[in-house]
Amino acid sequence: xxxxxxxxxxxxxxxxxxxxxxxxxxxxxxxxxxxxxxxxxxxxxxxxxxxxxxxxxxxxxxxxxxxxxxxxxxxxxxxxxxxxxxxxxxxxxxxxxxxxxxxxxxxxxxxxxxxxxxxxxxxxxxxxxxxxxxxxxxxxxxxxxxxxxxxxxxxxxxxxxxxxxxxxxxxxxxxxxxxxxxxxxxxxxxxxxxxxxxxxxxxxxxxxxxxxxxxxxxxxxxxxxxxxxxxxxxxxxxxxxxxxxxxxxxxxxxxxxxxxxxxxxxxxxxxxxxxxxxxxxxxxxxxxxxxxxxxxxxxxxxxxxxxxxxxxxxxxxxxxxxxxxxxxxxxxxxxxxxxxxxxxxxxxxxxxxxxxxxxxxxxxxxxxxxxxxxxxxxxxxxxxxxxxxxxxxxxxxxxxxxxxxxxxxxxxxxxxxxxxxxxxxxxxxxxxxxxxxxxxxxxxxxxxxxxxxxxxxxxxxxxxxxxxxxxxxxxxxxxxxxxxxxxxxxxxxxxxxxxxxxxxxxxxxxxxxxxxxxxxxxxxxxxxxxxxxxxxxxxxxxxxxxxxxxxxxxxxxxxxxxxxxxxxxxxxxxxxxxxxxxxxxxxxxxxxxxxxxxxxxxxxxxxxxxxxxxxxxxxxxxxxxxxxxxxxxxxxxxxxxxxxxxxxxxxxxxxxxxxxxxxxxxxxxxxxxxxxxxxxxxxxxxxxxxxxxxxxxxxxxxxxxxxxxxxxxxxxxxxxxxxxxxxxxxxxxxxxxxxxxxxxxxxxxxxxxxxxxxxxxxxxxxxxxxxxxxxxxxxxxxxxxxxxxxxxxxxxxxxxxxxxxxxxxxxxxxxxxxxxxxxxxxxxxxxxxxxxxxxxxxxxxxxxxxxxxxxxxxxxxxxxxxxxxxxxxxxxxxxxxxxxxxxxxxxxxxxxxxxxxxxxxxxxxxxxxxxxxxxxxxxxx
Numbered sequence: 001x002x003x004x005x006x007x008x009x010x011x012x013x014x015x016x017x018x019x020x021x022x023x024x025x026x027x028x029x030x031x032x033x034x035x036x037x038x039x040x041x042x043x044x045x046x047x048x049x050x051x052x053x054x055x056x057x058x059x060x061x062x063x064x065x066x067x068x069x070x071x072x073x074x075x076x077x078x079x080x081x082x083x084x085x086x087x088x089x090x091x092x093x094x095x096x097x098x099x100x101x102x103x104x105x106x107x108x109x110x111x112x113x114x115x116x117x118x119x120x121x122x123x124x125x126x127x128x129x130x131x132x133x134x135x136x137x138x139x140x141x142x143x144x145x146x147x148x149x150x151x152x153x154x155x156x157x158x159x160x161x162x163x164x165x166x167x168x169x170x171x172x173x174x175x176x177x178x179x180x181x182x183x184x185x186x187x188x189x190x191x192x193x194x195x196x197x198x199x200x201x202x203x204x205x206x207x208x209x210x211x212x213x214x215x216x217x218x219x220x221x222x223x224x225x226x227x228x229x230x231x232x233x234x235x236x237x238x239x240x241x242x243x244x245x246x247x248x249x250x251x252x253x254x255x256x257x258x259x260x261x262x263x264x265x266x267x268x269x270x271x272x273x274x275x276x277x278x279x280x281x282x283x284x285x286x287x288x289x290x291x292x293x294x295x296x297x298x299x300x301x302x303x304x305x306x307x308x309x310x311x312x313x314x315x316x317x318x319x320x321x322x323x324x325x326x327x328x329x330x331x332x333x334x335x336x337x338x339x340x341x342x343x344x345x346x347x348x349x350x351x352x353x354x355x356x357x358x359x360x361x362x363x364x365x366x367x368x369x370x371x372x373x374x375x376x377x378x379x380x381x382x383x384x385x386x387x388x389x390x391x392x393x394x395x396x397x398x399x400x401x402x403x404x405x406x407x408x409x410x411x412x413x414x415x416x417x418x419x420x421x422x423x424x425x426x427x428x429x430x431x432x433x434x435x436x437x438x439x440x441x442x443x444x445x446x447x448x449x450x451x452x453x454x455x456x457x458x459x460x461x462x463x464x465x466x467x468x469x470x471x472x473x474x475x476x477x478x479x480x481x482x483x484x485x486x487x488x489x490x491x492x493x494x495x496x497x498x499x500x501x502x503x504x505x506x507x508x509x510x511x512x513x514x515x516x517x518x519x520x521x522x523x524x525x526x527x528x529x530x531x532x533x534x535x536x537x538x539x540x541x542x543x544x545x546x547x548x549x550x551x552x553x554x555x556x557x558x559x560x561x562x563x564x565x566x567x568x569x570x571x572x573x574x575x576x577x578x579x580x581x582x583x584x585x586x587x588x589x590x591x592x593x594x595x596x597x598x599x600x601x602x603x604x605x606x607x608x609x610x611x612x613x614x615x616x617x618x619x620x621x622x623x624x625x626x627x628x629x630x631x632x633x634x635x636x637x638x639x640x641x642x643x644x645x646x647x648x649x650x651x652x653x654x655x656x657x658x659x660x661x662x663x664x665x666x667x668x669x670x671x672x673x674x675x676x677x678x679x680x681x682x683x684x685x686x687x688x689x690x691x692x693x694x695x696x697x698x699x700x701x702x703x704x705x706x707x708x709x710x711x712x713x714x715x716x717x718x719x720x721x722x723x724x725x726x727x728x729x730x731x732x733x734x735x736x737x738x739x740x741x742x743x744x745x746x747x748x749x750x751x752x753x754x755x756x757x758x759x760x761x762x763x764x765x766x767x768x769x770x771x772x773x774x775x776x777x778x779x780x781x782x783x784x785x786x787x788x789x790x791x792x793x794x795x796x797x798x799x800x801x802x803x804x805x806x807x808x809x810x811x812x813x814x815x816x817x818x819x820x821x822x823x824x825x826x827x828x829x830x831x832x833x834x835x836x837x838x839x840x841x842x843x844x845x846x847x848x849x850x851x852x853x854x855x856x857x858x859x860x861x862x863x864x865x866x867x868x869x870x871x872x873x874x875x876x877x878x879x880x881x882x883x884x885x886x887x888x889x890x891x892x893x894x895x896x897x898x899x900x901x902x903x904x905x906x907x908x909x910x911x912x913x914x915x916x917x918x919x920x921x922x923x924x925x
Contacts, residue, residue: 016035016039016042016043016046017034017035017039017040017043017079018034018035019033019034019035019039021034026096027096027097028096028097029091029097029099030087030090030091030094030097031087032083032086032087032090032091033083033084033086033087034083035079035080035083036080036083037076037077037079037080038076040075040076040079040080041072041073041076044072044075044076045062045069045072048068048072093107094107095107095108095726095729095730096726098722099722101115101651101722102651104722104725104726104729105650105651105725107729108725108729108732111729111730111732111733112633112634112732112733113725113728113729113732114614114648114649115649115719115720115725116614116616116717116719116720116724116725116728116753117604117605117607117616117649117653117683117719117720118604118607118683118684118685118716118717118718118719118720119607119608119609119615119616119683119715119716119717119753119754120577120578120579120606120607120608120609120619120680120682120683120684120687120715120716121164121577121578121685121687121688121689121713121714121715121716122575122576122577122578122608122609122713122714122715122784122786123164123575123576123577123689123694123709123711123712123713123714124429124431124533124573124574124575124576124709124710124711125149125151125164125166125573125574125575125576125694125707125708125709126431126570126572126573126707126708126709126710127145127172127570127572127573127574127704127706127707128177128178128570128572128704128705128706128707129143129172129173129174129176129177129572129703129704129705130174130703130704130705131174131177141173142171142172142173142423143171143172143173143174143701143702143703143704144169144170144171144172144701145166145169145170145171145172145572145574145701145704146166146169146701147165147166147167147168147169148165148166148581148699149165149166149574149697149699149701150163150164150165150580150581150697150698150699151163151164151165151166151576151694151695151696151697151698151707152164152694152696152698153689153693153694153695153696154693154694154695154696156693160686161696162578162682162686162687162689162694162713163578163579163580163682163698164576164577164578164579164687164694164709164713165576165577165579165580165581165680166574166575166576167574167575167576167577168574168575169574170572170573170574172572172703172704173423173571173572174703175421176421176569176570176571176572177570177572178568178569178570179417179419179421179568179569179570179571180417180418180567180568180569181410181415181416181417181418181564181567181569182406182416182417182418182548182549183405183406183418183564183565184402184403184404184405184406184418185403185404185406186403186404186548187264187401187402187403187404188261188264189213189228189252189259189260189261189264190252190259191251191252191253191258191259192251192252192253193251193252193259194247194248194249194250194251194252195245195246195247195248196213196245196246196266196401196404197243197244197245197246197401197402197403197404197405198243198244198246198266198399198400198401198402199242199243199244199399199400199401199402200242200243200244200400201237201238201239201242201243201244203235203244203246203268203399204268205232205235205244205246205268205399206232206235207232207233207234207235208231208232209231209232209268209269209270210229210230210231210232210268210269210272210334210346210393211229211230211231211232211246211248211266211267211268211269211399212227212228212229212266212267212268212269212332212334212352212393212396213227213228213229213230213252213259213260213264213265213266214226214227214228214260214264214265214267214332214352215227215260215261215262215263215264215265216260216262216263217260217261217262218260218352219354222378222379225256225257225258226257226258226259226260226261226262227257227260227352228252228253228257228259228260229269229334229336229346229350229352229393230248230250230252230345231248231249231345231346232246232247232248233247233248233249234246234247241405243402243405244402248345249343249344249345250343250344250345264401265398265401266398266399266401267332267396267397267398267399268396268397268399269332269334269393269394269395269396270326270395270396270397271324271326271327271393271394271395272391272392272393273320273321273322273324273373273391273392273393273394274320274321274390274391274392275313275318275319275320275321275387275388275390275392276319276320276321276363276365276366276368276370276372276387277308277311277319277321277365277366277368277387277388278321278387278388278390279321279368280308280311280365280366280367280368280387281366281367283296283297283306283307283308283367284306286367296308296309296366296367297309308365308366308367310365311366311387312383312386312387313381313383313385313386313387313390314380314381314383315380315381316356316376316377316378316379316380316381317374317375317376317377318335318374318375318377318381318392319363319372319373319374320372320373320374320375320392320394321370321372322370322371322372322373323360323371323372323373324373324394324395325360326395327355327358327373327375327394327395328355328358329355329356329357329358330354330355331354331355331394331395331396332352332353332354332355332394332396333352333353333354333355333375333377333392333393333394333396334350334351334352334353334392334393334394335350335351335353335381335382335385335390335391335392335393336348336349336350336390336391336392336393337349337350337351337382337384337385337386337389337390338386338389338390338391339389348389349382349384349385351379351381351382353377353378353379353381354377354378355375355376355377355378355394356376356377356378357375357376358373358374358375358376359373359374360372360373360374361374375394406488406564407488407520407564408484408485408487408488408491408520408564409437409467409484409487409520409561409562409563409564410434410484410558410561410562410563410564410567411470411484411557411558411560411561411562412470412483412484412557412558413537413553413554413555413556413557413558414551414552414553414554415430415432415534415551415552415554415569416549416550416551416552417549417550417551417552417569418548418549419548419549419550420545420548420549420550421550421571422545422550424536424543424550424552424571425536425543426536426537426538426539426542426543427535427536427537427538428535428536428571428573429533429534429535429571429573429574429575430533430534430535430536430552430569430570430571430573431531431532431533431569431570431571431573431710432531432532432533432534432558432562432567432568432569432710433529433530433531433532433567433568433569433570433710434523434529434530434560434562434563434566434567434568435523435524435527435528435529435530435562435563435566436466436467436468436502436523436527436530436560436561436562436563437466437467437520437523437561437562437563437564438464438465438466438467438520438521438522438523438524438527438563439464439465439466439467439499439501439518439519439520439521440462440463440464440518440519440520440521441459441460441461441462441463441464441465441517441518442461442462442516442517442518442519443461443513443516443517443518444460444461446458446459446511446513446517447459447511448465448501448503448507448509448510448511449509449510449511449512450507450508450509451508451509451510451882456509457503457507457509459503459511463503463504464504464521464524465501465502465503465504465511466501466502466527467499467500467501467561468500468501468502468508468560468561469499469500469561470482470557470561471487471497471498471499471500471561472497472498472499473486473490473495473496473497473498474496474497474498474512475496479498482497488520490515491515491518491519491520492515492516492519493514493515493516494514494515494516495514495515496512496513496514497512497513497514497515497518498510498511498512498513499511499513499518522563522565523563523565523566529566530560530562531691531692531710531711532558532559532560532710532711533573533710533711534554534555534556534558535554535555535556536552536553536554536555537553537554537555538555539553541553570710576694576709577606577608577680578606578682578683578684578687578713578716579606579619579680579681579682579683579687580680580681580682581678581679581680582602582677582678582679582680582681583676583677583678584600584601584602584676584677584678584679585673585675585676585677586598586599586600586622586657586675586676586677587673587675588670588671588672588673588674588675589624589659589667589668589669589670589671589674589675590670591667591668591669591670592667592670593667594660594661594662594667595658595659595660595661596658596659596667596668597656597657597658597659598656598657598675599654599655599656599657600620600654600655600656600657600677600679602679602681603652603653603654603655603681604649604653604655604681604682604683604684604719605618605619605620605647605649605655605679605680605681605683606618606619606679606680606681606682606683607619607683607753609715609753609754609786609787609790610790611789611790611791611793611794611797612794613737613748613794613798614751614752614753615751615752615753615754615755615787615790615791615794616753618631618647618679619679619680620647620655620657620677620678620679621677621678621679622645622657622675622676622677623675623676623677623678624643624668624669624671624674624675624676625669625671625674626676627643628643629643629644629645629668630643630644630645631644631645631646631647632644632645632646633646634646635658635660635661635664635665636664637664638660638664638665639665639666640660640662640663640664640665640666641666642660642665642666643666644660644665644666645657645658645659645660645665646658653719657677683716683718683719684716684717684718684719685716685717685718685778686716687713687716688712688713688714688715688716689709689712689713690712691709691710691711691712692708692709692710693709693713694707694708694709694713695707695708714781714784714786714787715754715784715786715787717753717754717778727750728750728751731747731748731750731751732751734747735747735748735751737798738798738799739795739798739799739800740799740800742760742761742762742771743760744799745760745771745773745795745799745805746758746759746760746773748794748795748798748799749773749775749791749795752787752790752791752794753787754777754778754783754784754787754791755775755776755777755778755783755787755791756776756777756778756779756780756846757775757776757810757850757851757911758773758774758775758776759773759774759810759850759851759852759897759898759909760772760773760774761897761898763806763898763900763906764900765900765902766900766901766902766903766904766905766906767901767903767904767905768806768898768900768901768904768905768906769804770803770804770805770806771803771804771805771806772806772808772898772906773795773805773806773807773808774808774809774810774851774898774908774909775788775791775807775808775809775810776809776810776846776911779846780812780846780911782809782810783809788807788809791807792805792807795807806905806906808907808908809908810851810908810909810910810911811896811907811908811909811910811911812910812911812913813880813882813895813910813911813912813913814880814881814882814912814913814914814915814916815844815855815878815879815880815881815893815912815913815914815915816877816878816879816880816881816887816914816915816917817840817860817875817877817878817914817919817920818875818876818877818878818887818920818921818922819860819864819873819874819875819876819877819920819921819922820873820874820876820921820922820923820924821833821836821864821870821872821873821874821921821922821923821924822870822871822872822873822923822924823869823870823871823923823924824869824870824871827868827869829923832867832868832869832870833921833923835867835868836864836867836870836921837919837921839863839864839866839867840860840863840864840914840919841914841919843859843863844863844913844914845913845914846911846913849911849912849913850911851895851897851909851910851911852895852896852897852909852910853895853911853912854892854893854894854895854912855878855892855893855912856891856892856893857875857878857889857891857892860873860875860878861873861875872924874924875889876889876922877889877920878890878891878893879893880893880912881915893912894912895909895910895911895912896909896910897909897910
């Protein structure tokens, strides 16, 4: 058309197809249609008027009912359909734009990538054995629990039963069903002890009674100083346990004495007596002249006056002021000479004697007369004492001493049982269960500082909180972890502690407190029982057998702080994975046929987490004529006699086995039904059952009465999604199943089974020097220990084995926001707000964020403006609650990445996501 002709009368006479195609890189789909029905029809009509076809010049009809125009319309319809499918086919030929799983599967195979079939969940099963009362030999005898023992879950609402099988054979024992912790320790006096426990609650003790603690040392050696006398300050009966706690003020031992160690015994000295003559009248009050008094007194000097003759103690005998028939021979007697030295409870010199003989007689002396008890002692009485200043503690009654209860909790890397368990071995798995230790408040004015921010929670006396982390001792600005024994010793003392606690409302926070402001409480009956799997260390000495119990040293510390009385340990533990064993005859092979294929009838085949390049290992075991053949990734470069095969999983999850052609891989020999497969079926996230769900024994070995899974089953992963495959398939070409660069370590980890996100960096110096990899699980959970161990082993196997390497689970960080949006007048406000929240949670959820990725006000505004009918946005609050409790508006929030430190190990990378709590979206007027 002439550029000067703008009347438009000739418009539409040019062909409009094929259209020019232009697709920029990175699009989620490509445009490949050269035209649509209207475009094709218009082009055909335009060509009817073209001078290029003079023979059609006489065809002037353009009505729709004309045969020629109808034919053009039909052709346009055909071309429209063809161009539509041509565009679809073109999209299916690119990994980024393909929408069919089959297309992605085939494209990935071109670069040697197999879409992940998923991974079976794994867990540990704790078996209980039937006990045989009265038959200790049977209880001690081991019972084998074979590999393949099947257990099924008890499904909840909208759940399907899941089958698990053990993958190792173990020997179980009835005595291992529920081993309690050591709850008491044999009493042995120690220096500075201020209490002990007695059997029973009817001891007859009251504050002020005198206790004698003496052992064989004093019984055989007169001069032994291994004994103590203390005055009772408090008597606390414990009716529930049938014991009584007795305490005193001054600790055992002194500068000259030590506590008894050899067969110590405890006596209460129930009788307090005085020496005869303690109440004698002063002779100076009596007249001497003309009386017999002159023969009974001594003149000291002119200034001191008179004193009774022989008014002193000494020798080996002493007369008490009355008849005491309950003082017997061989009993203990304590003489206390009043003085400035000694303890505040018994001031003066304290001497211990054993009574050799006792007699009751009458005595007249010092102006007194009456019955006296004369006791002959096994040693000389110190002459430094006086009649009036000497207190006699006698009439000893032995008290039965109880073992000291261990009230401090169980945590850390050491477990001590109350009985000998000699069959336990290093590296053995144990199922540990119990309730959390409780802390009682004993002071006013304490507050709990919440972890997530917010106002501190005031605490009242006798409030009870659960301890959720290892207690710390504060020393200035630093803190150190306490052992259970150290915690027990700190409670009741003025030592600075930092405790992580949970209150009755479930709020978690930190309590800075002194030991005398709290007390240890037993767990409540309503408290939930927690469980975990721990492992005995493999080092020499990991299992120690003492006189009364066995002590275990664990590989890692326990996850929780347990109340000691509630802890039970089951050592009948076996590893298990999701899936059910299938034995199947695949068919008959023919030696003359290359590339023979057989399909497994059951699907999906169970794959378990392993330290392979992909992070998974098939459970398929294939035998031809009873000989085991090996699965390989590819038959390429396999020898003609190599007994190998490959597997391929189709879009429906069915597995096909392919043998070699005699050049690359051997052909299976001919035979009738000679190809047999043994594998397990069952896989996916459905196997991630919660703790305690696996309780139905499908196979019951002799003697097994029950089973449970103390920990949730973890690691179960569904077949790889298309979006994940798009991201992971190119990684195969990038890494080529090896890790050389730091980026390789990240890419290798990202494509590993059970890993959704990974970040690798090089730490140049300090204790963390080397490659530091941060990982996250498939749904944002922490990567379980098994998968993490397999990844670490695979990185060392396919990377540099000598390169320092550290693996850590990511740190989850959250932010909160408050925003006001202006909604279009004709839109439904509630629906717009709902879509806005969905958009925010999608844009700032786990799947959409990366390690170290920041969040800004601009990004929040952009997400909200992308919601239909949102006209304006005002962000009022944007902050991280872990960086301050006061809501505020920070223009930009940062997530930390691992950093080099010369003194400390690096911390894992942070993933900053939107807080799961309520989202505040307001409406602008």
